[in-house]
Amino acid sequence: MNLNHIPVLLNESISGLNIKTNGIYIDGTVGGGGHSFFIAQKIFSGEKSKLICIDRDEFALSIAKKKLKPFEKKIIFVHDNFCNIKKIAEENKICGVDGILLDLGVSSFQLDDVKRGFSYIKNARLDMRMDRNQKFTAFDLVNKSDIKKLGFIIKTYGEEKFYKQIANNICRATKIKSIETTLELAEIIKSAIPKKFHGKGNPAKKTFQAIRIAVNNEIEILEQTLKDCVNLLNKDGRLCVISFHSLEDRIVKNIFREFSTGCTCPKDFPICVCKKKAVCEIINKKPICAEKNEIDINSRAHSAKLRIIKKI
Numbered sequence: 001m002n003l004n005h006i007p008v009l010l011n012e013s014i015s016g017l018n019i020k021t022n023g024i025y026i027d028g029t030v031g032g033g034g035h036s037f038f039i040a041q042k043i044f045s046g047e048k049s050k051l052i053c054i055d056r057d058e059f060a061l062s063i064a065k066k067k068l069k070p071f072e073k074k075i076i077f078v079h080d081n082f083c084n085i086k087k088i089a090e091e092n093k094i095c096g097v098d099g100i101l102l103d104l105g106v107s108s109f110q111l112d113d114v115k116r117g118f119s120y121i122k123n124a125r126l127d128m129r130m131d132r133n134q135k136f137t138a139f140d141l142v143n144k145s146d147i148k149k150l151g152f153i154i155k156t157y158g159e160e161k162f163y164k165q166i167a168n169n170i171c172r173a174t175k176i177k178s179i180e181t182t183l184e185l186a187e188i189i190k191s192a193i194p195k196k197f198h199g200k201g202n203p204a205k206k207t208f209q210a211i212r213i214a215v216n217n218e219i220e221i222l223e224q225t226l227k228d229c230v231n232l233l234n235k236d237g238r239l240c241v242i243s244f245h246s247l248e249d250r251i252v253k254n255i256f257r258e259f260s261t262g263c264t265c266p267k268d269f270p271i272c273v274c275k276k277k278a279v280c281e282i283i284n285k286k287p288i289c290a291e292k293n294e295i296d297i298n299s300r301a302h303s304a305k306l307r308i309i310k311k312i
């Protein structure tokens with residue numbers, strides 16, 4: 001296992017956090033600890049500094065603990081979902097933080113571990129859970145959902161135009177016998193898409209992404225989490241969010257806009273009646289994307305988008 005992997009948009013997100021030596025920081029998605037390593041380095045000498053590292057995957061936390069061993073005195077590791085960030089801060093007697101990083105989605109450690117059942121290329125039991133204590137798996141979703149629900153998931157989270165045919169083929173197959181493995185599912189998806197649309201990538205890619213997002217409830221929790229993050233920030237505190245999916249990026253963009261918009265009264269009103277005040281300032285109007293040299297060494301960076309907001 002390579003503990004020296006380079007995290008996505010590393011320089012951009014670390015400089016986006018504008019780290020203070022004595023600050024308190026939360027990495028809501030510590031993964032392999034790549035970003036946190038650089039945060040920890042910057043706050044290392046601060047007497048009052050603290051870093052909370054959260055991940056819903058216990059295995060990710062075990063990797064991060066190894067990577068972050070030199071800084072362990074400053075770090076609190078938490079196995080939880082970042083949607084509980086408010087409760088996690090309270091439990092650790094923290095009422096305000098100077099920066100929060102969310103690097104959304106799955107890690108390469110998770111994707112590369114065949115047994116976790118994320119791969120459409122290598123065979124494993126259908127699983128796709130980030131938190132292996134969760135009961136609901138991709139097997140349950142694929143075999144127990146009706147055609148309407150499957151179609152919705154594949155269309156919305158996968159942006160797959162053949163969602164109807166795929167949902168139809170999955171339901172037809174599960175009427176005969178359960179779909180047990182990733183490769184069985186990948187074959188069924190492939191058979192639902194006309195050959196001329198198979199294109200360059202694997203035809204199962206979008207559907208697998210959709211199923212993973214649904215199994216881990218990745219979209220539903222995002223909006224409230226972002227609101228809780230902004231509420232936790234101290235004045236001048238920063239929230240950096242890296243997303244990999246247009247639906248996620250849209251949610252981040254809209255929430256950031258909502259927090260940075262002041263009075264919404266019509267222009268011809270003599271005085272403000274809405275009393276709305278901006279609580280944040282958007283640091284980058286357009287999302288920051290990876291440079292070509294980063295994409296060349298890490299293809300996952302291709303779809304990464306970083307948005308940064310500052311509490312005022």
Ligand SMILES: C[S@@+](CC[C@H](N)C(=O)[O-])C[C@H]1O[C@@H](n2cnc3c(N)ncnc32)[C@H](O)[C@@H]1O
Pocket residue numbers: 007008028029030031032033034035036054055056057060080081082083103104105106107108130221
């Ligand atoms: C893209 S990786 C993060 C990589 C990390 N920044 C690094 O430098 O190694 C995303 C990580 O976030 C975790 N994760 C995703 N959604 C989460 C959630 N809702 N709560 C907590 N952890 C989550 C995943 O388990 C995964 O380990």
